[in-house]
Amino acid sequence: xxxxxxxIQSHVVRGYVGNKSASFPLQVLGFEVDSINSVQFSNHxxxxxxxxxVLTADELHVLYEGIKLNNVHHYDYVLTGYTRDTSFLEMxxxxxxxxxxxxxxxxxxxxxxxxxxxxxYVPQNLYPVYKNKVVPVADIITPNQxxxxxxxxxxxxxxxxxxxxxxxxxxxxPDTVVITSxxxxxxxxxxxxxxxxxxxHVRPDGSRTTQRVRIxxxxxxxxFVGTGDLFAAMLLAWTHHYPNDLKTACEKTFSVMHHxxxxxxxxxxxxxxxxxxxxxxxxxxxxxxxxxxxxxPAIVTEATVIS
Amino acid sequence: xxxxxxxxIQSHVVRGYVGNKSAVFPLQVLGFEVDSINSVQFSNHxxxxxxxxxVLTAEELNVLYEGIKLNNVHHYDYILTGYSRDTSFLETxxxxxxxxxxxxxxxxxxxxxxxxxxxxxYVPENLLPVYKNKVVPLADILTPNQxxxxxxxxxxxxxxxxxxxxxxxxxPETxxxxxxDLLSKHGDQFLVALGSQKIKKADGTRVSQKIWMxxxxxxxxFVGTGDLFAAMLLAWTHHHPADLKTACEKTASVMHHxxxxxxxxxxxxGxxxxxxxxxxxxxxxxxxxxxPATVVxxxxxxxxxH
Numbered sequence: 044x045x046x047x048x049x050x051i052q053s054h055v056v057r058g059y060v061g062n063k064s065a066s067f068p069l070q071v072l073g074f075e076v077d078s079i080n081s082v083q084f085s086n087h088x089x090x091x092x093x094x095x096x097v098l099t100a101d102e103l104h105v106l107y108e109g110i111k112l113n114n115v116h117h118y119d120y121v122l123t124g125y126t127r128d129t130s131f132l133e134m135x136x137x138x139x140x141x142x143x144x145x146x147x148x149x150x151x152x153x154x155x156x157x158x159x160x161x162x163x164y165v166p167q168n169l170y171p172v173y174k175n176k177v178v179p180v181a182d183i184i185t186p187n188q189x190x191x192x193x194x195x196x197x198x199x200x201x202x203x204x205x206x207x208x209x210x211x212x213x214x215x216x217p218d219t220v221v222i223t224s225x226x227x228x229x230x231x232x233x234x235x236x237x238x239x240x241x242x243x244h245v246r247p248d249g250s251r252t253t254q255r256v257r258i259x260x261x262x263x264x265x266x267f268v269g270t271g272d273l274f275a276a277m278l279l280a281w282t283h284h285y286p287n288d289l290k291t292a293c294e295k296t297f298s299v300m301h302h303x304x305x306x307x308x309x310x311x312x313x314x315x316x317x318x319x320x321x322x323x324x325x326x327x328x329x330x331x332x333x334x335x336x337x338x339x340p341a342i343v344t345e346a347t348v349i350s
Numbered sequence: 351x352x353x354x355x356x357x358x359i360q361s362h363v364v365r366g367y368v369g370n371k372s373a374v375f376p377l378q379v380l381g382f383e384v385d386s387i388n389s390v391q392f393s394n395h396x397x398x399x400x401x402x403x404x405v406l407t408a409e410e411l412n413v414l415y416e417g418i419k420l421n422n423v424h425h426y427d428y429i430l431t432g433y434s435r436d437t438s439f440l441e442t443x444x445x446x447x448x449x450x451x452x453x454x455x456x457x458x459x460x461x462x463x464x465x466x467x468x469x470x471x472y473v474p475e476n477l478l479p480v481y482k483n484k485v486v487p488l489a490d491i492l493t494p495n496q497x498x499x500x501x502x503x504x505x506x507x508x509x510x511x512x513x514x515x516x517x518x519x520x521x522p523e524t525x526x527x528x529x530x531d532l533l534s535k536h537g538d539q540f541l542v543a544l545g546s547q548k549i550k551k552a553d554g555t556r557v558s559q560k561i562w563m564x565x566x567x568x569x570x571x572f573v574g575t576g577d578l579f580a581a582m583l584l585a586w587t588h589h590h591p592a593d594l595k596t597a598c599e600k601t602a603s604v605m606h607h608x609x610x611x612x613x614x615x616x617x618x619x620g621x622x623x624x625x626x627x628x629x630x631x632x633x634x635x636x637x638x639x640x641x642p643a644t645v646v647x648x649x650x651x652x653x654x655x656h
Binding site (some may be wrong): 054056057066067070071073074075076077078080081083084085086089090092093094095096100102105106107108109110112113115324330331332336 | 357362364365375377379381382383384385386387388391392393394398399400401402403404406410413414415416418420421423599610626633634637
């Protein structure tokens, strides 16, 4: 399989967020991963301390120029996640557009990181850039409920609302939308949360169909960082292998997440000791230890096809 | 699996496999936790027609290390360094290693003292005294080529043993001469690599094990192979800490598999492959990295008592 991904995300010296979270699992699955590090920090910003440097939009452009001058700017996928800077994000959009001209079949997987639980955690001026420029060039997006509502201007209270929001997101650009988490009431009880996915296909006769799925995933009593980045990377991988079967792609992706998270929670609690809350360093994803699960995830979450 | 954490301070390239791109994935595949500080971020290695990017200053390196230290997570089992162009950067690396060794006296520093090859230096000359006087004395495992070994010791290689013993005296207990001009008994399609390791046996006696390897030459210039070699030597000496012969056989064998796969993938007959085409087939070699079939044998030359 010769499949090349350009991933433009953060780098942390220690831990698993951004490119550190996305590259290893994609490489383990046989993808060639070119990575542009948008920042280099000692560790993610949930630790007590963090230090490092950011890449400017100009510096991003310079790196891309190097790739282009060598005529190796040919990618099958682009993957982006957390960004804090509008000019950086706009440069990313320009690059994606050029890369799509170089390869019209390029698939842009975008995690539109804006916020969660009712509030934005990036500067507000990123919102119009995502809405007007980024999402329209995306092919696969992985918003959470808050981001999906923000991008479409519509609230989600019922599954029907969620389906309408996903249709609105399709109309903005991407053929594949996965709402990674929502407040919808789970059927399996309150230890679970509900995720939803929607994928539009064009049949050979030109007509359109939409496959929609619902997945209930076990909640975890811990705050993980980097899981969204791992999710987007694994969704890239499994939609690559199952391009017309969102149900299977989601089952594999959510299952990998489950295995990595369970391994991480176990280890974190061992490190922290009984009755103590694990610290951010202790909660770093057990990524290298999860290689076998990444390569071949046992399916532990089932996606239901919904209409 | 026990927890082993490496701090690797090397280059990052967006595309291709040199520096950290060459070292990190194989180490992670072998189950090592790898923290990586990228000393530069370039589009690709400097053997391409064009390259562009940014370098990390000594000050910025220090800031990153400060972040790690402030969180009290500056505990490493291994440090790995390679190609460096800047004396102040290299000196900051030395300071960091000294501190990390104070935090963990069992820390093993694997150092590729990149200075040059085939008789010429390809880094600034003022790096030599820094390597000689500050870096090599801290190193535990050193992977010079013949030119670098001769430069560091001020001696030319006539016999296998003398240069390596001089390097041991400078600091590292394990030295691997990754390539030499010595004559292989298999002829001129092979190059000779040498290794020497000082071990303290259970009864307290100190011995030094020397090995000799005949390695098939390849008719291509690869970039990043030295970085992969040092990373894999780290891994295999970890698994075989008192058996340099086995550690070197595994390391040289992995190199062979990756290189052969890369050659097989290249441009068709009659065409010289471009640097882009010569990039190591790293992700495709995962199975060989995990469990390298031994295809290069090392001979035990001598075990001498000190």
